[in-house]
Structures are given as C-alpha cells and as structure tokens.
Amino acid sequence: MFHILVADDDKNTRKYIRAVLEADGYTVTTAENGAEALRVLDRDYIDLVILDVMMPEMDGYAFTEALRKSGSELPVLMVSAKQLPADRHKGFLVGTDDYITKPIDETEMLLRIRALLRRARIASERKIAVGDAVLDYDSLSVSRPGEVVELPQKEFLLLYKLLSYPGKIFTRIQLMDEIWGTDSETGWETVTVHIGRLRKRFEGWNAFEIVSVRGLGYKAVRKDGQE
Numbered sequence: 425m426f427h428i429l430v431a432d433d434d435k436n437t438r439k440y441i442r443a444v445l446e447a448d449g450y451t452v453t454t455a456e457n458g459a460e461a462l463r464v465l466d467r468d469y470i471d472l473v474i475l476d477v478m479m480p481e482m483d484g485y486a487f488t489e490a491l492r493k494s495g496s497e498l499p500v501l502m503v504s505a506k507q508l509p510a511d512r513h514k515g516f517l518v519g520t521d522d523y524i525t526k527p528i529d530e531t532e533m534l535l536r537i538r539a540l541l542r543r544a545r546i547a548s549e550r551k552i553a554v555g556d557a558v559l560d561y562d563s564l565s566v567s568r569p570g571e572v573v574e575l576p577q578k579e580f581l582l583l584y585k586l587l588s589y590p591g592k593i594f595t596r597i598q599l600m601d602e603i604w605g606t607d608s609e610t611g612w613e614t615v616t617v618h619i620g621r622l623r624k625r626f627e628g629w630n631a632f633e634i635v636s637v638r639g640l641g642y643k644a645v646r647k648d649g650q651e
Contacts (some may be wrong), residue, residue, distance in 0.1 A: 425603075427436065427451045427452075428445055428450050428451070428474060428537070428556070429453050429468075430445070430454045430455070430472075431460070431461040432475065432476040432584070433456050433479045438456075441528070441533075442569070444530045444533070453468060453590055457483075458479055458482030459482040459487075460481075461482075461487055462490065462502055469499065471544070472498070472499045472501065472540060472541060472544070473500045473501070475503065475532075476537070476547055477505075477515070478500050478505075484515070485514060485518050488502070488520050489518040491519065497544070498544075500519065500522075501520070501521065501523070501524065501540060502520040503524055503528065504514045504525060519538055541588075547647075550642055552587050554587055554631045555630065555647060556630070556631055556647055559587060564576075567624070568631065573626075578627075579618055582618050582619070583622055585599065586642065590646045591643055591644075593643045594641050595640060596616065600614070615642075622634060631646070631647060632644055
C-alpha cells in the first residue's frame with residue numbers, strides 16, 4: 425500500500441485530494457504547510473508527496489528545495505493555481521518531478537501519481553519489467569525466459585531510457601544529450617545507428633518495440649498495452 429503525503433494550506437483541498445486518493449487505495453497523511461510536511465517525513469515512511477505551491481511558513485518551492493538538498497529523491501507532484509511557464513519552470517528547477525494546475529482533474533492526478541511511483545520503483549530497483557523481458561541496469565542486460573542479452577553501455581542506456589517512459593517521444597537531440605552528454609562531439613546520427621542496432625537485436629521479441637515518429641524522434645511501445 426503506497427503512502428502519500430498531501431501538503432496544502434486549504435482544508436477543503438486537503439479533504440478533496442485525500443478522498444480521491446483513498447478511494448483509489450492509497451494511504452494518506454496531510455499537512456498544512458511545508459514545515460509540517462518535513463516533520464511528517466521525519467516520522468513516517470512516505471512514497472510520494474503532493475503539495476501546493478503557495479503555503480504559509482514554508483511554501484512548496486522551499487519544501488522541495490530543502491528535500492533535494494537533504495539528498496532525498498522522494499517523488500514530488502506540485503499543485504498550483506499558477507499556470508505561467510515561469511512558475512512551472514521554477515518548480516522543476518528546485519526539484520519537483522511533475523506539476524499539475526488547479527482546478528485539479530482527478531483522473532489526470534491519479535495517472536501522474538501512478539507514473540511517478542512506477543518511475544521511482546524503477547530507479548530504486550534499477551530494473552524494468554516489460555512483459556516477459558527484464559532490463560537490469562547493474563548488468564547492462566536484457567533477459568527473457570531462456571535468453572540473456574548483454575548490451576554495450578550506450579545501447580543499454582538508450583533502451584532503458586525509452587522503456588522508462590513508454591509511449592513518450594524523445595527527439596534525437598534529447599537522447600544524444602542524455603546518453604552521450606551535451607559536450608559530446610559525436611553527431612546525433614549516432615542515435616539513429618544505435619536505434620537500428622537495438623531493433624535488430626530485439627526484432628524477434630514480443631515484449632516491446634522501438635517506433636520512429638516521423639519528424640520528431642523515437643518512442644518505445646510496450647506490446648502488453650501497459651504504460
């Protein structure tokens with residue numbers, strides 16, 4: 425059972441989010457501001473935090489910044505009535521993982537929570553299970569019953585990145601910067617080459633495929649239909 429902390433200075437908002445989350449099977453603890461939320465984290469094991477931006481005593485930005493400075497990688501979903509790009513940018517700069525605006529769409533909120541929890545599990549376990557295939561970060565391998573394929577580091581990191589976000593489109597430049605680094609002198613064409621190698625290696629596998637999105641880049645698709 426996942427335990428979610430909701431921090432918001434508005435009582436009605438806390439009650440509403442709590443009701444939505446508990447109806448979806450989550451355990452919920454609430455706090456009125458960032459300072460109280462930090463005290464909850466000292467006391468309880470929390471899997472994810474949902475917090476408002478504007479709160480007295482310690483706002484959402486300050487809370488997230490303090491959390492990240494402590495070394496915590498706890499997933500944070502920031503909620504705000506502010507919709508300007510600058511506000512969202514500030515949230516990401518201090519370390520939030522995702523951002524939704526008010527009024528809250530409860531279906532969207534639940535979907536984002538599931539995605540954040542899944543990514544947090546991937547990061548902690550360093551493995552991704554896709555159908556009958558398992559990507560193991562520590563051994564740079566992809567396995568299925570009866571077969572293990574060890575990959576060169578860049579190929580593995582490329583596949584791991586794509587399958588960490590199934591369905592999400594990445595441009596070649598994004599993948600180049602992420603896997604090879606922004607200071608790499610290698611051209612983005614090397615991404616195309618590595619994608620081709622991965623497709624050839626796993627063309628007979630039923631768990632996933634790498635799809636080209638014309639004019640944009642690539643995405644990984646799980647053939648089991650899950651996200």
